[in-house]
Amino acid sequence: DRGADHNIVDYQIIDGNxxxxxxxxxxxxxxxxxxxxxxxxxxxxxxxxxAIDKERMQAGNVDLSQFTxxxxxxxxxxxxxxxxxxxxxxxxxxxxDAGILSDTFVHSVTCKDVDDGASxxxxxxxxxxxxxxxxxxxxxxxxxxxxxxxxSYQSSPSYxxxxxxxxxxxxxxxxxxxxxxxxxxxxxxCPVFTESIARVQLSEATIxxxxxxxxxATYPNGDEDDVTxxxxxxxxxxxxxxxxxxxxxxxxxxxxxxxxxxxxxxxxTNPSSTCNNTANVLIDITNVxxxxxxxxxxxxxxxxxxxxxxxxxxxxLSCSDSDDFAMGISPNVFIESGNFDNxxxxxxxxxxxxxxxxxxxxQNYSLGINCTDxxxxxxxxxxxxxxxxxxxxxxxxxxxxxxxxxxxxxxxxVGTEILTLVATDGDDYGHNAIxxxxxxxxxxxxxxxxxxxxxxxxxxxxxxxFRYTLNISVADSINPAEALYSYALVNILLIDENDNSPVxxxxxxxxxxxxxxxxxxxxxxxxxSDPDVFQNSSLVLDIESGNTNGQFSMSSSNQLQLASPLxxxxxxxxxxxxxxxxxxxxxxxxxxxxxxxxVNTILEQxxxxxxxxxxxxxxxxxxxxxxxxxxxxxxxxxxxxxxxYSLEN
Numbered sequence: 001d002r003g004a005d006h007n008i009v010d011y012q013i014i015d016g017n018x019x020x021x022x023x024x025x026x027x028x029x030x031x032x033x034x035x036x037x038x039x040x041x042x043x044x045x046x047x048x049x050x051a052i053d054k055e056r057m058q059a060g061n062v063d064l065s066q067f068t069x070x071x072x073x074x075x076x077x078x079x080x081x082x083x084x085x086x087x088x089x090x091x092x093x094x095x096x097d098a099g100i101l102s103d104t105f106v107h108s109v110t111c112k113d114v115d116d117g118a119s120x121x122x123x124x125x126x127x128x129x130x131x132x133x134x135x136x137x138x139x140x141x142x143x144x145x146x147x148x149x150x151x152s153y154q155s156s157p158s159y160x161x162x163x164x165x166x167x168x169x170x171x172x173x174x175x176x177x178x179x180x181x182x183x184x185x186x187x188x189x190c191p192v193f194t195e196s197i198a199r200v201q202l203s204e205a206t207i208x209x210x211x212x213x214x215x216x217a218t219y220p221n222g223d224e225d226d227v228t229x230x231x232x233x234x235x236x237x238x239x240x241x242x243x244x245x246x247x248x249x250x251x252x253x254x255x256x257x258x259x260x261x262x263x264x265x266x267x268x269t270n271p272s273s274t275c276n277n278t279a280n281v282l283i284d285i286t287n288v289x290x291x292x293x294x295x296x297x298x299x300x301x302x303x304x305x306x307x308x309x310x311x312x313x314x315x316x317l318s319c320s321d322s323d324d325f326a327m328g329i330s331p332n333v334f335i336e337s338g339n340f341d342n343x344x345x346x347x348x349x350x351x352x353x354x355x356x357x358x359x360x361x362x363q364n365y366s367l368g369i370n371c372t373d374x375x376x377x378x379x380x381x382x383x384x385x386x387x388x389x390x391x392x393x394x395x396x397x398x399x400x401x402x403x404x405x406x407x408x409x410x411x412x413x414v415g416t417e418i419l420t421l422v423a424t425d426g427d428d429y430g431h432n433a434i435x436x437x438x439x440x441x442x443x444x445x446x447x448x449x450x451x452x453x454x455x456x457x458x459x460x461x462x463x464x465x466f467r468y469t470l471n472i473s474v475a476d477s478i479n480p481a482e483a484l485y486s487y488a489l490v491n492i493l494l495i496d497e498n499d500n501s502p503v504x505x506x507x508x509x510x511x512x513x514x515x516x517x518x519x520x521x522x523x524x525x526x527x528x529s530d531p532d533v534f535q536n537s538s539l540v541l542d543i544e545s546g547n548t549n550g551q552f553s554m555s556s557s558n559q560l561q562l563a564s565p566l567x568x569x570x571x572x573x574x575x576x577x578x579x580x581x582x583x584x585x586x587x588x589x590x591x592x593x594x595x596x597x598x599v600n601t602i603l604e605q606x607x608x609x610x611x612x613x614x615x616x617x618x619x620x621x622x623x624x625x626x627x628x629x630x631x632x633x634x635x636x637x638x639x640x641x642x643x644x645y646s647l648e649n
Contacts, residue, residue, distance in 0.1 A: 081169025289375025307392035
């Protein structure tokens, strides 16, 4: 800053100082490195440095833009050879066929260096016995190994070489790896198993990694080349095979209860060709006593009547074993403790009463039950059985009557009470609960019991069924195993009601009757029926109306008959109403309407009067204008009122 009084300058880095790698002196402007650099992380730093007139800055309230200057400083980080190159693998595998020629590709390796530029331009070399038979060339990050001569299996079946990778830095840094090159002898024959089927037994207790058996395979030509063994399938991955030796090992835990036999398919292959043969290995798993038997539950309870008979089955002591065959089948179950006076025994896992019980002597028993398997090293388990004695039910309940006779109208409503049942029991509390049930006789569900009340459950119909006989039971306990029963019969007789009307046929009829019909002639047969019974089905037919002067009558066989001679000139048309009534106190009826037309035996010609007719009608005549009135006479009648007229074209 020009001027003696204004030459105090303040320096600051305002941008680009990543991770605060640099520090600037605020008074001298000298930039210092305060953190280590890494060319591979960041090549260049661009620092923005500002110089400010310190006096103006301290004065405050001054536009500093006139008293500052900014400069960008580029700092380049130069690379040094601080990283050694590295192979992608510490060990490589490669194969070559015996007899291949020089300059044949064998394998490629990768070597990288995080240093930039000239520090890394890799150079490769090979060392080790037989390294002169191979060469390695360099390209970016890759070394390509090729043959230098024809490779012979007889000279060596394999070559273990050391590979070096050098960079071009100062000092020179390097890495090394190894490669195993296996020479494959060409053999066109298929290996053959010495046994195509092998069988072996293994205990289910066999530990993981155990040897099972060895398979052998040879070449028919006697060649001693290697054979490769392959396990085609291993269920649940429980087995593996050594590809070179043919040894089979377990790789998992075996379980006889899960699977008892395994079938393994093994391939013997010629590494020099696609030729192979197959053998099967059958592995039988043998059982060991690995599980203790188990009861279905550890604590059982039972209640037994003191009147139970000797030999009564009290409880099923279900005990089973996950082991199979001799060790798990039919484990031994017996009473180990608590069996005072030998009241109980076990038969085929059933707890059985061995002698009579007396609740006054002992009310409860607690038995220790043992279940032991049949293994060479026995396993067992214990369950507890708690038995409570129940007082005996000595008396059966008794009905007040053994047979009940009741009647009910067929029109009774649902819910109607039919009968109250009464029964008693001589036992004390606990065995004197009175419970009634309908055992049989109510197939159509017409009745139900509400406590001691027999009620109507569904509507009745005398014509469908007029009598019911119910077998009613009474029990003195809700537990069927403890209850005692008695039975009574309830005979229910339905009372018929006049609930059906008679049906009279035909309901309507029209009959033409000659005027000379003889008295007593049957004119029409009527029929009447009623599904009711007794007096409700006793029917009477009668002519209710239209029978002028008693012209007609009804016979005992329900025939409508002519009762007196017809008079054509007196009445030509009769309309009769015939009824059919039942014989109940509130009778029901049906009726028929019978029309009888009396026809003249000898018909005379009806004659028009004043014929012929001639009429003139004006074309202005309105609709409804009377054109002509005609009349006719009937010699068979004193009146013409019954005549009907019509126009015919």
